[in-house]
Amino acid sequence: MDRTRLTDIYFPEARSRLIDLAAFLDRIDRAEGQDDFRLKSLRAALAELAAPGSDKARKILLLLSDPTAEPVAEAGAKSAAGAWSRF
Amino acid sequence: MRYIEPHAHMVSRVTDDYATMAAAGCRAICEPAFWAGFDRSSVDGFFDYFCQLTEHEPRRAAQFGLPHFCWLCLNPKEAENLTLAEEVLAIIPSFLDRPNVLGIGEIGLNKNSRHEVAVLEKHIDLAVRHRQMILIHTPHLEDKWKGTRLILDCLKQNPGVDPSRVIIDHVEEHTVDLVLDAGFWAGITLYPTSKCSPARAIDMIEIYGTQRLWLNCACDWGQSDPLAVPKTALEMKRRGHSETAIDRLIYQNPRRFLGQNPKFRIDETACENPSDAAEK
Numbered sequence: 418m419d420r421t422r423l424t425d426i427y428f429p430e431a432r433s434r435l436i437d438l439a440a441f442l443d444r445i446d447r448a449e450g451q452d453d454f455r456l457k458s459l460r461a462a463l464a465e466l467a468a469p470g471s472d473k474a475r476k477i478l479l480l481l482s483d484p485t486a487e488p489v490a491e492a493g494a495k496s497a498a499g500a501w502s503r504f
Numbered sequence: 505m506r507y508i509e510p511h512a513h514m515v516s517r518v519t520d521d522y523a524t525m526a527a528a529g530c531r532a533i534c535e536p537a538f539w540a541g542f543d544r545s546s547v548d549g550f551f552d553y554f555c556q557l558t559e560h561e562p563r564r565a566a567q568f569g570l571p572h573f574c575w576l577c578l579n580p581k582e583a584e585n586l587t588l589a590e591e592v593l594a595i596i597p598s599f600l601d602r603p604n605v606l607g608i609g610e611i612g613l614n615k616n617s618r619h620e621v622a623v624l625e626k627h628i629d630l631a632v633r634h635r636q637m638i639l640i641h642t643p644h645l646e647d648k649w650k651g652t653r654l655i656l657d658c659l660k661q662n663p664g665v666d667p668s669r670v671i672i673d674h675v676e677e678h679t680v681d682l683v684l685d686a687g688f689w690a691g692i693t694l695y696p697t698s699k700c701s702p703a704r705a706i707d708m709i710e711i712y713g714t715q716r717l718w719l720n721c722a723c724d725w726g727q728s729d730p731l732a733v734p735k736t737a738l739e740m741k742r743r744g745h746s747e748t749a750i751d752r753l754i755y756q757n758p759r760r761f762l763g764q765n766p767k768f769r770i771d772e773t774a775c776e777n778p779s780d781a782a783e784k
């Protein structure tokens with residue numbers, strides 16, 4: 418499928434998500450406090466998004482991943498945060 | 505359109521969902537054991553759950569002509585309590601001969617803890633000793649990459665594991681190649697926010713091919729869509745994939761993997777794909 422056809426299909430959705438993301442960053446900006454590990458990770462991912470080259474989904478998923486190899490001592494909370502807490 | 509839903513937690517869904525899935529072309533549903541959203545307090549809770557999966561759900565599905573199959577285990581979210589895990593592992597063999605049980609699953613890791621790894625190894629050992637197929641859950645979000653590598657290590661360490669009889673589910677762009685390169689089957693889960701979208705799933709299919717891949721919705725008690733697989737099939741059409749390619753991915757692939765267990769039977773005469781004749 419060529420670039421124009423893919424753009425026809427996905428541009429409106431990508432544009433909408435882009436503006437949602439921009440508005441989210443503005444909202445954060447207006448709020449008091451500091452960036453935590455999630456926002457720091459997200460800002461690093463934005464740099465990756467703008468960098469030249471492909472394979473962006475994989476690179477951003479890795480950037481948001483725990484890079485360590487050893488099992489942790491205890492599970493703690495059952496849920497995941499979406500970014501590595503020690504980023 | 506016909507499809508098999510290879511991963512759905514129907515105990516958490518209403519009966520209308522069975523009807524809707526059947527109407528959308530679903531020909532069989534497979535239900536891995538999982539976490540109820542709260543910790544069960546004793547082995548008796550698991551006994552009742554395994555009875556629900558092997559007795560009650562098949563009856564509910566049969567109302568809509570849907571064969572219902574299941575996988576049994578203690579979910580990694582409940583693996584921190586090693587005593588409870590041992591008790592649950594001890595009752596699983598008594599259910600393995602039930603007619604709709606396909607194997608051990610969904611086992612795996614959640615937060616990549618030492619106890620989770622220990623319980624995963626015990627489940628793998630149980631599956632090997634009883635010659636059962638395995639369905640693996642990989643962790644969520646930031647824990648997935650590390651967890652997938654730990655799971656692959658555990659599977660490779662057990663010489664009795666045949667990768668062609670193991671599916672590793674919830675792969676994403678950063679883990680799909682790890683799983684396929686190691687010879688295992690890979691599952692892509694279509695789930696809002698925390699897993700994969702239809703568009704990304706199709707990207708992976710286009711990049712990696714469909715030799716050892718399936719799609720599933722993993723609908724459960726969370727916000728999730730029991731029709732995610734047929735909706736993704738429509739998206740594949742929009743992306744230019746043929747009816748034959750779609751049928752191969754959403755019907756023939758799960759049938760090929762699951763059919764390694766002779767208990768997995770679908771009435772093929774009721775399942776003819778109208779597109780087959782046209783495309784032959």
Ligand SMILES: [Zn+2]
Pocket residue numbers: 511513536538610641722
């Ligand atoms: Zn599941």
